[in-house]
Amino acid sequence: MLKNSQIKIQPVKTQAYNDQKPGTSGLRKKVKVFQQMDYLQNFVQSIFNCLPDLVGSTLILGGDGRYYNRESIQIIIRMAAANGVKKIILGQGGIFSTPAVSHLIRKHKALGGIILSASHNPAGMDGDFGIKFNISNGGPAPEEFTDAVYAESLEITQYHIGPIKGIPLDILGTYTLDEMEIEVIDSVNDYAELMATLFDFDKIKALIASDNFKLCFDAMYAVTGPYAIRIFEEILGAEAGSVIRSDCLPNFGGGHPDPNLIHAKQLVDIMFDVEETGSAPNFGAASDGDGDRNMIMGDYFYVTPSDSLAVIAANAHLIPAYKDGLKGIGRSMPTSQAADLVAEKLAIPSYETPTGWKFFGNLLDDKRITLCGEESFGTGSDHIREKDGLWAVLCWLNILAERKQSVEDIVRQHWAEYGRNYYTRHDYENIPIEAANKLFTTLQANLGTLMGRIFNNRTIFIADNFSYLDPVDNSQSNNQGVRIIFDDGSRIIYRLSGTGTEGATLRVYIERYVKDINEHDLDTQEALYDLIETAELLANIIGYTDRHEPTVIT
Numbered sequence: 001m002l003k004n005s006q007i008k009i010q011p012v013k014t015q016a017y018n019d020q021k022p023g024t025s026g027l028r029k030k031v032k033v034f035q036q037m038d039y040l041q042n043f044v045q046s047i048f049n050c051l052p053d054l055v056g057s058t059l060i061l062g063g064d065g066r067y068y069n070r071e072s073i074q075i076i077i078r079m080a081a082a083n084g085v086k087k088i089i090l091g092q093g094g095i096f097s098t099p100a101v102s103h104l105i106r107k108h109k110a111l112g113g114i115i116l117s118a119s120h121n122p123a124g125m126d127g128d129f130g131i132k133f134n135i136s137n138g139g140p141a142p143e144e145f146t147d148a149v150y151a152e153s154l155e156i157t158q159y160h161i162g163p164i165k166g167i168p169l170d171i172l173g174t175y176t177l178d179e180m181e182i183e184v185i186d187s188v189n190d191y192a193e194l195m196a197t198l199f200d201f202d203k204i205k206a207l208i209a210s211d212n213f214k215l216c217f218d219a220m221y222a223v224t225g226p227y228a229i230r231i232f233e234e235i236l237g238a239e240a241g242s243v244i245r246s247d248c249l250p251n252f253g254g255g256h257p258d259p260n261l262i263h264a265k266q267l268v269d270i271m272f273d274v275e276e277t278g279s280a281p282n283f284g285a286a287s288d289g290d291g292d293r294n295m296i297m298g299d300y301f302y303v304t305p306s307d308s309l310a311v312i313a314a315n316a317h318l319i320p321a322y323k324d325g326l327k328g329i330g331r332s333m334p335t336s337q338a339a340d341l342v343a344e345k346l347a348i349p350s351y352e353t354p355t356g357w358k359f360f361g362n363l364l365d366d367k368r369i370t371l372c373g374e375e376s377f378g379t380g381s382d383h384i385r386e387k388d389g390l391w392a393v394l395c396w397l398n399i400l401a402e403r404k405q406s407v408e409d410i411v412r413q414h415w416a417e418y419g420r421n422y423y424t425r426h427d428y429e430n431i432p433i434e435a436a437n438k439l440f441t442t443l444q445a446n447l448g449t450l451m452g453r454i455f456n457n458r459t460i461f462i463a464d465n466f467s468y469l470d471p472v473d474n475s476q477s478n479n480q481g482v483r484i485i486f487d488d489g490s491r492i493i494y495r496l497s498g499t500g501t502e503g504a505t506l507r508v509y510i511e512r513y514v515k516d517i518n519e520h521d522l523d524t525q526e527a528l529y530d531l532i533e534t535a536e537l538l539a540n541i542i543g544y545t546d547r548h549e550p551t552v553i554t
């Protein structure tokens with residue numbers, strides 16, 4: 001009888017698809033699209049074709065547990081074996097958070113990692129699925145690589161796939177398929193160990209054990225459940241039940257695991273004590289589908305992601321991993337300028353990058369920055385090359401343990417010292433693509449006429465479409481969002497989302513800086529009222545989309 005390895009498996013002929021262009025963060029489509037004949041196979045083979053060092057390499061593989069995760073993993077394992085990969089390190093049950101994959105790539109010096117996730121997009125049979133490739137530094141593949149994968153996917157005619165051999169995803173151990181080794185490891189261990197090296201776990205344990213401290217973490221039925229239970233409850237001693245919605249369900253419980261005031265309503269209600277139990281926890285947090293984002297709350301208090309980045313930066317010296325200081329801070333262009341003010345005070349450089357974590361990779365590798373963040377609830381540091389939700393939560397717990405103040409007091413003191421950057425993002429989801437394109441073309445065409453014009457007593461002094469020149473490899477990224485910047489530092493930014501799967505999503509980001517402490521108590525939407533009005537006026541959002549309200553305000 002022939003052994004598997006002796007059977008020469010012929011490549012499978014396939015037809016190219018023309019819609020496999022990765023967006024802000026990998027390829028995201030409806031599950032039904034991914035389930036089309038050879039759709040996943042084509043994309044995976046296109047990735048493999050762009051990796052000259054694939055034969056003999058190690059890859060990390062796992063996903064956020066959403067519907068179609070397990071089936072995809074079995075397919076990818078068979079394809080990796082047939083393409084000459086030497087070893088796959090797989091998360092138990094097919095589960096890995098995005099930051100865990102980033103860490104494991106670095107730890108094992110792997111060639112890269114495949115993450116099956118559509119992050120915050122809803123899951124389930126009728127929901128979304130996605131696939132991201134991370135390179136050997138642990139970070140999302142840069143545009144040059146994703147462009148090459150797309151080009152490959154347009155021309156693909158065949159793929160390689162090994163024999164069917166169901167790998168027991170749930171049982172730890174080492175298996176083989178053809179010549180390839182598959183090691184199924186605990187999804188949480190390595191990540192939890194890394195966290196213990198960065199933070200003062202003893203101090204955090206003491207804080208959590210104190211009588212007057214209670215925390216609540218909302219895993220939103222997505223990937224962080226097992227991570228949060230292990231770290232917060234088992235290692236740091238939070239009482240059982242501190243982690244809510246901790247089961248990692250294939251449909252994320254029917255929800256939308258986007259940690260914001262709308263989608264994490266359950267947590268928000270607990271933190272604002274809407275049931276009037278008289279005992280709102282002191283600290284609340286939530287994470288997204290694949291565990292790379294976070295929302296931070298105090299009792300009756302919400303911290304904007306831009307402020308969270310600035311506060312972590314200003315207090316980083318209290319955290320063991322950053323006690324020797326920060327090299328610099330990076331933020332995506334639409335993120336508020338609060339972190340820049342901290343960088344200025346610390347006399348360290350600050351960088352403004354396009355949206356998407358891939359742009360931070362070079363700055364981190366080149367040791368230009370230590371911390372980075374995005375307004376979309378993503379924060380991270382040089383410990384890995386992805387944004388990291390639980391890491392951000394641990395930063396806050398470490399800071400709280402040191403400062404022994406409430407979340408609100410810490411943020412208010414921050415504003416008193418640096419001033420407050422009022423900030424909001426208005427999303428118009430699922431608008432017709434043509435309408436979105438028309439709005440943008442017109443806005444773009446008008447930019448030249450806007451300089452010097454005055455709206456609500458503010459004069460426009462920059463009106464352009466943001467371009468980024470990467471200072472490390474000199475690559476240029478154009479059309480990264482329309483910026484309207486006023487003479488008082490206020491900004492209005494317009495972008496089209498690159499992660500949606502239905503229609504177009506227009507994001508409008510609005511910011512205003514207020515130094516005067518007597519004006520730090522305004523409601524955010526009220527504080528930004530006139531800029532919101534200007535944003536409508538400049539882009540004629542109602543005219544083009546017939547939408548009178550944003551779908552989501554964060």
Ligand code: VG1
Binds near residue numbers: 025507
């Ligand atoms: C959104 C966010 C962006 C984030 C990206 C991926 O992109 O705005 O800041 O990096 O999602 O995050 P877009 O193009 O839709 O605005 V994740 O956690 O969803 O992979």
Ligand code: CO
Binds near residue numbers: 098119289290292
């Ligand atoms: Co995510």
